[in-house]
Amino acid sequence: xxxxxxxxxxAWMLRPMTQHEREDIELDLLLEGISRYYGxxxxxxAPASLKRRIWAAIRTEQLxxxxxxxxxxxxxxxxxxxxxxxxxxxVTTMFRDPEFxxxxxxxxxxxxxxxxxxxxxxAGCSTxxxxxxxxxxxxxxxxxxxxxxxxxxxxxxxxxxxxxxxxDLSTMQEYTQNYLRAGGTRSFSEYYTAAYDHALFNPRxxxxxxxxxxxxxxxxxxxxxxxxxxxxxLIYFNKQLxxxxxxxxxxxxxxFGVLGIGRAESMRFTSHEQHYKELHPGERxxxxxx
Numbered sequence: 119x120x121x122x123x124x125x126x127x128x129a130w131m132l133r134p135m136t137q138h139e140r141e142d143i144e145l146d147l148l149l150e151g152i153s154r155y156y157g158x159x160x161x162x163x164a165p166a167s168l169k170r171r172i173w174a175a176i177r178t179e180q181l182x183x184x185x186x187x188x189x190x191x192x193x194x195x196x197x198x199x200x201x202x203x204x205x206x207x208x209v210t211t212m213f214r215d216p217e218f219x220x221x222x223x224x225x226x227x228x229x230x231x232x233x234x235x236x237x238x239x240x241a242g243c244s245t246x247x248x249x250x251x252x253x254x255x256x257x258x259x260x261x262x263x264x265x266x267x268x269x270x271x272x273x274x275x276x277x278x279x280x281x282x283x284x285x286d287l288s289t290m291q292e293y294t295q296n297y298l299r300a301g302g303t304r305s306f307s308e309y310y311t312a313a314y315d316h317a318l319f320n321p322r323x324x325x326x327x328x329x330x331x332x333x334x335x336x337x338x339x340x341x342x343x344x345x346x347x348x349x350x351x352l353i354y355f356n357k358q359l360x361x362x363x364x365x366x367x368x369x370x371x372x373x374f375g376v377l378g379i380g381r382a383e384s385m386r387f388t389s390h391e392q393h394y395k396e397l398h399p400g401e402r403x404x405x406x407x408x
Contacts, residue, residue, distance in 0.1 A: 144184035145169065151192055152201075158272065159335040160205055162359035168205065175204040199275065206273045207354055211289070212247040213296035214349075215381060218401050219255055220301040225397045226376050227259050229405075230344065236265040237343045239370060241334060241363075242351035243269040246280025247293075250309075251300075252347070253323045258303050262326055268341065270332035281329050283319040285310075290317050334363050339370040346371050349402075350380035364388045368406070377404045 145168075146161075153159045160168060176187050179197065190197045213219050230236050236256075243249050249269040256262040271277050294306040310317040332340070334351070346367045352360050367377055368390045377394065379402045385391045394404035 141169075141184060144188070145172070148172070148184055148188040148191070151188055152198070155192055156198055157336070158202065158333065162335060162356050162362075163205070164354055164356050167354055171204050172201075175201050178204070202273055203275060206244075206271070206276070207351075208244045208273070208276050209350075210244045210247045211296065212285075212293040213251045213300040213302075214248055215401075216296045216299035216301075218300075218349075218378070218381075218403070219251065220299070221398045221401045221403060222378070223255060223259065223301050225403060226345065227255075227261065229374070229376065230259075230261055233344055234264065236261060236345070237341060238265060238267045238345040238347065239341070239343045240267060240269045241332070241346065241348040241367070243271050243277075243280060243329070244273075245276045245285075246283070246329070247285065248347075248349070249280065249327060250283065250319055250323055251297075253327060254297070254302070254309055255300070257323070265326050267327045268343075269327055269329050272331065272333045272335075274331055277329050277331060281324070283321065283324055284316050285319070287312055287315050287317045334366065335359060339366055341370065342372045343370050343375060344372060345376045345378070347378040349378055350382070352379060352383045361388060364390050368393060371406045373406060375406050377406065378402060379404075 145165075149159075149161045153161060172184060172187065176182070176184065178200070179187060179190060181187050181190065187197075187201070191201055238252065240249050240252065246269060249267060252267060253262060256265050269277075269280060271280075290306075290310070290312075297306040309323065310319045334348075335355075348363065348367060352363060355363065364385075371377060376397070379385075381400070381402055383402060385394055385404060393406060393408040395407050397403040397405055
């Protein structure tokens with residue numbers, strides 16, 4: 119019995135493991151450890167992008183392998199915080215894809231005027247530039263005072279930056295151009311005060327915003343919304359996690375509510391494709407109809 123049991127193990131050991139196979143095992147163990155110890159679940163993120171970001175973190179930490187990163191992460195919460203910044207994509211700008219905001223004014227705002235109170239969920243809000251963009255748009259349309267915007271992200275550090283409402287002054291020229299192309303009706307400089315190298319946005323814009331931590335991979339719905347925005351987030355998930363998030367957004371939208379996703383994302387081939395009608399071709403704005 120012992121000889122029979124040992125035979126396959128010896129035969130397996132004679133076949134050297136490829137670097138790719140070893141890295142896949144290390145990656146699985148790292149993600150399992152992060153999930154169990156810290157509660158962040160990256161196991162269903164798109165693997166190619168995830169692995170690139172992990173190797174970038176390994177180089178930053180001056181380590182040699184995924185296993186070495188796992189040891190560091192499990193024993194050093196500061197390392198985990200740095201890794202979290204690497205794994206969560208925080209690329210955003212004010213009025214990103216200006217045409218989206220212009221169409222939102224045209225197609226969605228008239229619908230929102232029919233509600234006595236408006237709830238908006240901005241999922242994966244990152245450092246908050248697009249949240250403030252929506253606040254400015256709603257202010258200009260006379261709707262902001264009867265809105266509540268829930269801005270959520272997995273990463274508490276980027277949420278802290280979003281809460282501050284402070285951004286680099288060097289980006290204001292680009293943001294001004296985006297604002298004008300998005301249909302802005304005032305002078306963009308009215309919304310912030312320049313101080314040294316930073317732009318401090320009017321605290322009035324934060325009055326109707328609640329910033330909170332929420333993990334799309336593990337957390338559930340927490341309210342019923344008139345609008346759900348989850349733009350340029352789904353592209354970093356695999357099909358299984360994308361489907362989970364689509365279910366979550368559908369459950370969170372009231373009937374005739376509006377869903378906004380990124381240009382590179384789609385409702386096609388999801389289980390909810392037939393539950394929406396497209397409000398405008400190309401801008402990925404959908405209204406729930408079922």
